[in-house]
Amino acid sequence: MSAAAVEYEPVIGLEIHVQLATRTKMFCGCELSFGDPPNTHTCPVCLGLPGSLPVANARAVHFGLMIGMALGCELAPRSIFHRKNYFYPDLPKGYQISQYDEPLCSGGHLGDVRIHRVHLEEDAAKLVHVGASGRIHGSDASIVDFNRGGTPLAEIVTEPDLRSGEQAREWLTLLRTTLRQLGVSDVNMEEGSLRCDANISVRPVGTQALGVKTELKNMNSFRFIERGIRAEVSRQQKLLGEGGQVVQETLHFDPASERITSLRSKEEAHDYRYFPEPDLLPVAIEQAMLEEARAAMPELPAARAQRLEQEVGLSSDSAHQLAFRADLGDYFEAALSAKVDPAPPAQALANWVAGDLVGRLGGDDGEGAGGGAGGDPNHSRVQASALAALVGLVSAKRISVGAGRQVLDRLVAEGGDPLAIVQSEGLEAMDGGEDLSAIVAAALTANADAAERVRGGNAKAIGPIIGHVMRETKGRADGGEVTRLVNEQLGL
Amino acid sequence: MNNTDIFDLSSAQAVAAIDAGTLSSGELFDAYRARASNDELNCFTWLAEQAPKDATTPPSQSPLNGVPLAVKDLFCTEGVPSQSGSRILEGYRPPYTATAVARLEEAGATLLGKTNQDEFAMGSSTENSAYGPVRNPWDPERVPGGSSGGSAAAVAAGLAPWALGTDTGGSIRQPAALCGIVGLKPTYGAVSRYGMIAFASSLDQAGPLTRDVTDAALMLRHMVGRDPRDATSLQFPEEVSLPSAERLDGVRLGVPQELTGEGIEGGVLEAFQATLARAEELGAQVHSVQLPHAPHALSAYYILAPAECSSNLARFDGVRYGARAQDAHDLLDMYTRTRHDGFGAEVKRRIMLGTYALSSGYYDAYYGRAQRVRTKIAEDFKAAFAEVDLIVTPTAPTVAFRLGEKTADPWSMYLNDYCTVPMSLAGIPAISIPCGLSEGLPVGFQIAGPVFSENRLLDAAYALEQVLGFDGSPARVSGAGGPA
C-alpha cells in the first residue's frame, strides 16, 4: 500500500486554564486585579518572600467543586497540592503550587467529550519583554509584574476525543457558557481568564493507537484555535503522507501568517521534580462543602436547552442558541415573562432576540466579556419587556415587520416604549383599504417595466414595486398585503 | 540591682523582679545590650541599638515584662536584617515579622538581637555561616553545635537571657546540649512557621533555648497556637504550664537500644546512665524499648530535608530580593552565578542532593522510600509510647568538638543528629537538658514524648533539673568579654 493511500484522522485533546473569579488570590489575601498599575497587588506570599507560607483559598476550592459537578467529575474526598519545580522570572518561589497525581476532580464529560481531570493551581506573574530598550549588561530585559501571580486557576484537561478544529471550537463555546453560567470565571480570552492549549496527533483511520502529539500553545481566540488546529492537522497529515515523522514539541500558531513555529527552548527537557507541597495539608472535601457547591449550581446550558425546547416549545436550534449563550437565554426568559399585551409567541420572541436584536448590538463572536460587552442585550438600552411588547405588536400584525425593525432601531439607540414610538411615528400597520390600494396603483405606474415582468410570470421582479410602496408608507405597509394588492391589480 | 545580680537571673526570675519593682526592663535591656556588644563568640549578626520606647517603661500587664530576646537570624523581623546566615540574603530587611517573634513581642519580649546560625539552618556546628563561625563559651576552640549555635552560645555565655531557635533535625537540641543549656523542639505544628526562612518545611519547628526548664516553658507558652497564615499550624490543646514536678513516681522512661549504644561517646554514655540513675531515685521506672527503624532515620532525613530545601531555596534567584550576580550575559547566567556566589558549600551540597533525590528516575528510590521510612519511624514511636510515657536518649553522640574537626567529611557531621532526627521525622516534641560534664564539656539528656506532651516533658525535665543541679556559670563567665 502506498503512503498516499493512508488516510489520517486527527485526535485532539484540550487543556484549558480558567482564572477563577474569586476576590483574592489562590494562596494569599491579595485582591485580584486586571489592568491595575504593576506590582500593586502583592504581599510576602505572592512575591515568594523568604518565610512566607501559602494558605489555600476556600472559595477557589468551592469553585473547583462546582466545575467538577458541572462536568460530572468524580470529586476526590482528599486531594493534594504538589510543587512543580522550575525556574522562570514569572514564578516567584521557583515552583508552582499545582496538583499532580491526586487532583480535585477526575473523569466526567461535557457533551460528547470526556474530561480527564480538573485541578487547582496558581497563575504565573506577567513578564513584559522590553527588549533592547531595557538592556541589562548587554542582555535584553524583561520586567516582571506580580499582580497576576497567584491568581487561582482551574486547569481542565479533556481526553483526546475531539476530531477537528471546528468541533474543538464548538465544544469550547459550550464549555465557556457552562463556566460563565456557573459564575466561576469571567472566561474572557482577551483578558486571559480563559486560555487553551491543544494536544494534536493524527493516526491512520481505523487504528486505535495514538500518534506522536504536538502541543499548540496559547491561542487567544476560539477562531484561532479552530484555524490553528486545522493548520497543525494538515501539517502532520502532509508530513506523514510524505513519509516523515511527527516530533513531539511545543508549537505556536501565528494567525496572521497561518504559520506554525516551534517553541522548542534551548534548555534540556523539563524535569519538574514534583513532590507533595509540605506547606499545605491535603484538602479534605467535607459534606458541608459538597452541599454548598451543590446549592450554588445554576441550570446548565444542556439542561436549559432541553427545557426551552420541551417546556417553552422552541425549535431545537433556537433552544440551543439561547441556552449556549447564557446572556441571550437570560434576556429571552426575562422578555418571555414580561407582562405585555398582546403577548409575543415564544418562538417569534426567540427569533427576534437571536436575530434582529443581536444583529443590531454589534454581534458577537462569542468571545468578549459577557458575550462581548456590546453584544449582551442585558446591557443594552432595549428593556426585555420592551422587546416583548414590540414582538407582541408585530405578531398581532398591529405593526408590520418592517415597522417593527424601525422601532427596534430606535430602542437600540435610545431605549423607550415601543408603543409610544409606534404612535409618535405613526407606524401603525395600514390595512388593505383605499389608501394602500392607491399607493400600490401609483407604484405600478411608476414601475411599469417591473409590473410588466411580474405580469409575465417573473415573481422576483416585484421587488422595486414593494420598495416603492414601503418608501411611500415609511414601512408601515404589511409586505404580504402589498403583494396581494399588486397581484390583484395586475389581475394575477 | 547590680549587673552581676542581673545576669544571675533566669528570664522568669527577671520577669518577677520587674513585677516586684526591684528591676526595670530598661535596666535589664541595657545590661544585656552592653554585654552582647562585647560578644567575642560571634553569636550576634545584628544588635538592637536600644529597646523600643514602649518597652523602656515596662507594661506591667505584659507577661514577659520587656525581657530581652535573642532571635535566630532566620526569623523575619520587619526592617531588621534577616539573612539566615547566608551571603545571598546579605542586608535583606523583610517587610514583615515572623508570627513566633510577633507573639513573643506581643507578650512583652524585647528584640535584643539576631543570632548567627548555619546558613539556612543547614549544619550542626554553626561553622556554615557566611558571617563566620560561632564559638562555644565553654571552650572557644570548639563549636557550639548548630544550626542554632548563635542562640545557644549567647544564652550559655549570658549574652542574652534566652533565645529563639529552630530545629529541623536537632538544631535546637544539639547546640543546647553542646552549650550546657535547655533546648526544646515542640510538636510539629505547635508553633507557627510563618516568617521562618524555611529549610525543610515538613520538619522545621521554632522553640526556646533557655537557661532552665522553667524559662523554656515560659517562652513556649507565648509562642504556641494556631496561626491562620500557617496551614500546618495547630491549636495547642492545653495551656503550657510552668513545671513544678519534684518526683517522677510511676513515670515510665523508655531507653531505645538503637540510640544508646554504638556511636555514642563513652563520656556521654556515662553521663546519660548517671542521669537515668537519678531519675530512678525520683521514682521513675526505666525500661528498654525498641525503635527498630531509628538507625535509618538519618538516611531518610538526609533525603527528605535536602529535597525540601532544594525547592525552598529555589526562590533565591536574584529577581526580587537578595544578591544578584553582576554583569550576567543572560538569564541562565544570572541564575547560576547568583546561586553559585550566594550559597555556601554545605547549602549547595544539600541543594544538589535534594534535586538529585527528586529528579526523574530517582524519586521512588530516594524520596518515596524516605517517606515510607518516615512512616515506619512514626509507627515505632507509637508502639514504644504504648509501653512507656517518655523516651530518653543522649542528645548528641559527642560533646562539643573542635572547629574544623568535621568539616571535611559531611557524613561525620551529619552523625551529630543521630539521636535527634528520629523525633523530628515523627513530629514529636523533645527537650534537651544539661545533665553533666564529660571532659569538662556539657552533655545533653534528651527526653521525648508523644505529640502535644510538652507539659509532661517539661515536668520530667524540671524534676531532673532540680536534682542534677547542673552549673552553667563557667560558660557565662568565659563568654563575657572573652574567655576567662
Place this chain on the structure above:
Amino acid sequence: MIDRDEVLHVARLARLQLSEQEVQAMTGELSAVLDHIAKIGELDLDNVSPTSHVVEVTGALRPDEPVASLTREVALAQAPAVSGDGFLVPSPQA
C-alpha cells in the same frame, strides 16, 4: 554512586554554576553521602504508605477575604534591579 555527568545535570536543574573543582568535590561528597543513604534500600517497605505530613489536620483553608497588599515601593525595595514599576531581569527570550 553519582558520576560527573549526573552532577552537571543536577547542577543545571538546580541552576547552580559549579567550578571544575566544585564539580569534582561534589561528585565525591555526594557519592559518599549516597552510599550511606542507600542503606534504606535494604528495608522492606512494601505496603507502607508514605508520610508527607506528620500532622493530618484538615479544613486549613482561608476565607476569600482581601487583606491589604504591600505598597509597590515596599514590594520593590529589596530588588537588585528595578525598572519603573517592575522587577528588571535579563529576558528569558534573549
